[in-house]
Amino acid sequence: MSKGPQRIRGTQDIWGEAADRFQAVVTAFERVRRLYGFRRVEMPVFEATEVFARSIGETTDIVSKEMYSFEDRGGDRLTLRPEFTAGLCRAYLSEGWQQLAPLKVATHGPVFRYERPQKGRYRQFHQLDAEIIGSEEPMADVELLVLAHQLLDELGITEGVTLQLNTLGDAATREAWRAALVTHFEGHRRELSDESLVRLAKNPMRILDSKDPRDRPAADSAPDIDSFLTPDARAFFDKVTAGLDAAGVPWQRNSRLVRGLDYYRHTAFEFVTDRLGAQGAVIAGGRYDGLVEALGGPPTPAVGWAAGIERLAMLTDPTNAQAPEIVVVPDQPDLEPDASRALSMLRKAGIRADMAFKGNAKRRVELARKADADAVLFIRHEGEDAYGPYGRLHLMHLRGSDEARHELSTRVLLPLHREFGGIRGR
């Protein structure tokens, strides 16, 4: 073990292929959000603690234990963003974005949560985020879900990922359902786990998605929200599902899918996989009509989702590493400047080319093979051998079909032949 500074718990140094996958996720997201007309926004990494505390609820464990909060030199209480939504709502209010409603925005970047790391869960991780603020229409929910589905499709990971959908109803629905759940679980007190007894007092809906097998009978027999839905809430959910069907997005009703916080209304959804250990959700979101109000703004309907970039990246196939097409090797040390010149010309011509910083020709060829290059371009002095005189370039192909080799030779020769003459390869 080397001493010296170590990586902070829950942070990651993303490198090489994993970094390529990460970037592929971001690139796909940027492409798709443009297709759907979501404006790009860049948000601060920290906000006044109040922004998150008020939106999430002052008393919850989240605020008291799971945020990176600190006091700056001026004595202000600040918090590293644990999500994008609250900050976006703050900007919606403080920057006059209300005039832009309905506002479709997308962003991505690091977020911070002070939690125990486990598979697919870090203290600094990265999210994609898409929100529609200021629309109460179910079509807004549909648009976000279709966007999410197209993103997964473009990443090639719709296989094994299912959209689970539920409704939490409007305020009246939610109230009635919650009361019915409390009554139900009170009647099954002695079957519940200790943890669920705590949930019963603090957050009874959470018993529904408990993983503890002891809770399942009571949770599975609990009343569904459906019989409590007001006509409006029912109509809203029907429009969402009809919109998904029309767009060809497959979904599954999960009547046990709930949200921890009170500001959620109507639509709740998660795109879920079983390939990421205990952390199954890759995209999660819903309608949060109560949030802007909690921040002190006017009642404002809004819906959105966030996705973990690392988790999505873990599901994608390895991207082909961009191995160099050409590795340039000077045959003799005095040819180094010529090799540098050729290298630069190849790169300007758009060819992925590389060259070792040092080493003899043999060593460099070994490195070229390890780098999985398509071909090695030797730079040498003019000379003559048993086959006759030869020029300054020699291209040695390491892979590829005859056609591919020929095509590469042509592309390499084009930018070089004026200065270096022709290629004689074998």
Added chain:
RNA sequence: GCGAUCGUAGCUCAGCUGGUUAGAGCAUCGGUUUGUGGUACCGAGGGUCGCGGGUUCAAGUCCCGUCGAUCGCCCCA
């Protein structure tokens, strides 16, 4: 906050029931050999066996603590 498992060279790991100077592969560096050339050969550097106690004639190996990692629980914005 809780639990399980793990912690030996830069990386991946061997080290049997505790027994002499702690090993391999890869990587790094040096050299040999070879026809413009792949995986060949020789050699070198690099480890207070996470850290701290304890048991023992003797601990990488057993016990306790501590720190860290992984996975899970809680929580999940």
